[in-house]
Amino acid sequence: MRASLLQIDVKEDESVDSRRVRVASLVRAQAGADLVVLPELWTTGAFAYEKFGSEAEPLDGPTYDAMAKAASDAGVWLHAGSIPERDPEGPLYNTSLVFSPAGDLVAAYRKIHRFGFDKGEAVLMGAGEELVTFPLPGQPGTTVGVGTCYDLRFPELFRGLVDAGAETLVVPAGWPERRRAHWTLLAQARAVENQAFVLACGTAGTHAGVPQAGHSIVVDPWGEVLAEAGAGEQVLTVEFDPGKVAVTRDQFPALKDRVLGLAPPRH
Numbered sequence: 001m002r003a004s005l006l007q008i009d010v011k012e013d014e015s016v017d018s019r020r021v022r023v024a025s026l027v028r029a030q031a032g033a034d035l036v037v038l039p040e041l042w043t044t045g046a047f048a049y050e051k052f053g054s055e056a057e058p059l060d061g062p063t064y065d066a067m068a069k070a071a072s073d074a075g076v077w078l079h080a081g082s083i084p085e086r087d088p089e090g091p092l093y094n095t096s097l098v099f100s101p102a103g104d105l106v107a108a109y110r111k112i113h114r115f116g117f118d119k120g121e122a123v124l125m126g127a128g129e130e131l132v133t134f135p136l137p138g139q140p141g142t143t144v145g146v147g148t149c150y151d152l153r154f155p156e157l158f159r160g161l162v163d164a165g166a167e168t169l170v171v172p173a174g175w176p177e178r179r180r181a182h183w184t185l186l187a188q189a190r191a192v193e194n195q196a197f198v199l200a201c202g203t204a205g206t207h208a209g210v211p212q213a214g215h216s217i218v219v220d221p222w223g224e225v226l227a228e229a230g231a232g233e234q235v236l237t238v239e240f241d242p243g244k245v246a247v248t249r250d251q252f253p254a255l256k257d258r259v260l261g262l263a264p265p266r267h
Contacts, residue, residue, distance in 0.1 A: 001034045001035070001136075001142070001239070001241070001242055002033045002034050002035075002237065002239050003033060003035040003238055003240065004030045004033045004036045004037070004235055004236070005036075005037045005201040005218070005229070005235070005237075005238075006023070006026050006030075006036065006235055007202060007216045007229050007232075008023060008039055008203055008233060009203070009232065009233035010204075010207055010212075011205060012206070012207075016043050016044065016055055017062075019042070020043065020066045021066070023038065023066075023070075024066045027071065027074055027076070027078060028073050028074045029235075030074055030076055030235070031074040031075055031076065034076065034077060034136070035076065035077045035079065035144075035199075036076045036079070037081070037199055038079065038172060039081045039172045039173060039174060039201050039203040040082045040094070040096075040148055040173045041081070041083065042081050043063055043084070044084060045203075045207030046149065046174020046203065046207055047120075047176070047207040047208040049124060049208070051084075052125070053092065053124070055084060056083075056092050057083060057084070057085065057086060058088065059097075059108060063080070064097060067099060068099050068103040068104070071103050072099075072101065072102060074101075076101055077099070078099045079098050079144075079170050079172065080097040080098070081096065081172040081201070082111065082172055083097065087126075090126060091125060092124060092126065093110040093125055094110065094111035094114070094121065094125050094128075095108055095109065096108065096110075096148055098146070107132050107133075107134040108132070109128065109130075109132035109146040109147075110126070110128025110130070111125075111127075111128055111148040111149070111151065112129070112157060113153070113157070114127055114150065115149065131145070131161055131164060132145070133161060133164050133166050136168070136242075138242060141242065142197075142242035142245070143164075143165040143166050144166065144170055145158065145161030145166030145168070145170070145196075146161075146169075146170055147161070147169065148171065148172055148173065149171070152171055152173070152190065155189070155193060158190050158193075158196075161194075162194045162255070167196055167242060167245040168196060168197040168198075168245075169190060169191070169194065169197065169199070170198075170199045170200075171190075171198065171200040171201070172201050172202075173201065173203070174202065174203045174212060175202045176213060177210075177211040177212055178211070179213070180215060183200070183202070183215065184217060184225075184228075187217050187219050188219050188223045189223075191219040191220065191221060191222075192221075194221075194255075195221040195245060195249045195254065195255060196221055196245055197220055198217070198219040199218050200216060201236075202214055202215060202216050204231060204232050204234070205232075214232060214234070215228055215229055215231065216228070216234070216236050217229070218236070226238050
C-alpha cells in the first residue's frame with residue numbers, strides 16, 4: 001500500500017482560497033497512491049487562533065468541495081486534514097474529513113483533546129466525543145483510526161481505536177518545532193504500544209509566529225521509522241504492508257496481556 005503525506009507550508013501571505021487551489025493540485029499529483037494525508041488546520045494554521053472564527057466553514061463548505069473533487073480526480077482515499085468547522089447549532093470544532101476515491105465523505109472526526117491550557121483552541125473550539133475509524137480497502141486492506149495533533153499525547157484514545165479494530169493510525173497535526181522531540185517519540189510510542197502503523201502528517205513554515213516542526217513520519221508496528229520528512233514543505237511517500245500488523249501481533253501478542261479495569265489503590 002502506498003501513502004503520501006503532504007507536509008504543507010501554511011504561508012501567511014497566501015490566502016486561504018489560494019491555498020485550497022494549491023493543495024488540491026498537490027492531491028491530484030498523488031494519483032496512484034492508495035492514501036493521501038494532509039495536516040491539521042492547513043487552511044488557517046494551527047496557531048492562528050484569531051482566524052478560526054473568520055475562516056470557519058460548514059462541514060460541506062469550500063474545503064469539502066475542493067478536497068472531494070481532488071480525491072475523485074486523483075482516484076485516492078484522502079484524509080484531508082482538518083478544518084475549523086462551524087456547526088450552525090453549536091461551537092466551532094477542529095474537524096477532520098476523509099474522502100473515498102469517488103469523492104464521497106466517508107468519515108468526519110471532531111478532535112477530542114483541544115490544545116491550549118484554557119486558552120486558544122481549548123476555549124475557541126468544542127470537544128469531539130466520538131472515536132472514528134474507516135476501512136481502507138486493499139490486498140490486504142486495513143482499518144484506519146483517526147486522531148489529531150494533541151490527541152497523540154493521550155494513549156487511551158488510541159487504545160480505544162485499536163479496540164475498535166484499527167490497525168493503522170493517522171494523525172494530522174500542526175506540531176510546534178520546539179517540541180519536535182516529543183512528536184517523534186510519541187509517534188513511535190503509539191505504534192509500539194498498539195502494534196500498529198502510525199502515519200503522522202505535520203505542517204511546515206510558521207503559523208502566527210510559531211515555527212512548525214515538519215518532520216512528518218511513518219512508523220511500523222515495531223516502532224521502526226519507515227520514512228521521515230525534513231522541516232520544509234514536502235511530499236513524503238512510503239510503501240507499507242498492512243499485513244505486518246497481524247504478523248506482529250501474532251509474533252508478539254502483547255495486546256492480549258492487557259489487564260483492564262483495575263481498582264484504584266486503597267488509602
